[in-house]
Amino acid sequence: MYDSLEEIVSVCESENITFSELIIREDASDTGFTEEEERDKMHLMWQAMLSGARNYDPNLKSRSGLVGGDGLKMQEYRAKGETICGDYIARVIQSAIETSESNACMKRIVAAPTAGSCGVLPAVLVPFYDEYKRSDADMVNALFVAAGVGEVVAKRASISGAEGGCQAEMGTAAAMGAAALVYLKGGTPNQMITAAGIAIKNMLGLVCDPVAGLVEVPCVKRNVIGAVNACSAADMALAGIVVRIPPDQIIDAMKDVGDSLNSRFKETARGGLAITPEGIKLKELIK
16 A cells, blocks of 8 residues: 555546545455455445444443433533534534544444544544445545545554644544545545644644543544544645645654654543543543
8 A cells, every 4th residue: 555645646637547546446455355355344434433423322322421312412401403514514523423422322333543532533534425426436535535545544543542642643634534525525545644744733733532441432523623624625636725734744754743642642541631620520520
């Protein structure tokens, strides 16, 4: 697989193939499966993601009691038709909360790129799928675009909060979602990586500071920010707005920031929100 987004674009342009076609081809070459088999596997991922989004249970609470039911609150707020951001973005917010809550409540989710950031891709893809009536095949192709972006980030930097802070998890998820959206809207490969770069740039320095060491607070709401970030990055790229720092260099900058972060901000629950008075209080109550 490739370790450069810019190289992917170059190959797409020189061979006149789409971003998704290139990633499918490379996946098949790496795994030994046929391209059709690769598509079938990704289709299963899409169906699992779609099922998770459709089967949110607002009555479930996480074992800690910190998470559960907020997806329903967002749904009821949407129903009033008074959202500041409009119904579409409100649905993105709702979906991000629901999938992240499902993760905390031990329901089935797709870890893409991680369980902690599992709410971002469903939040940007499922509402799009419903709103624009796209085919499952389209969504599978979009997931291959997302996978290609995620693979490059994993190689050049990290997708792990324990290694690179929350920027690594949420930033990567947002980049994957942004590129997938640009693909679905008919954007060019260069616009796809531009969107990915903008999304990561917007999240540089985000620390991983889970209260009580659980992937619940602030993780659920950060999935919302990752999803909305992905949408805004995609729209900027589609509008022709450029990113001044090349996307690969943005990923390298994320690695530099992650390597420089104190260990207190890398999923250890020894810094940030985790050590606020309320954070400590919640930890003691959960014990």
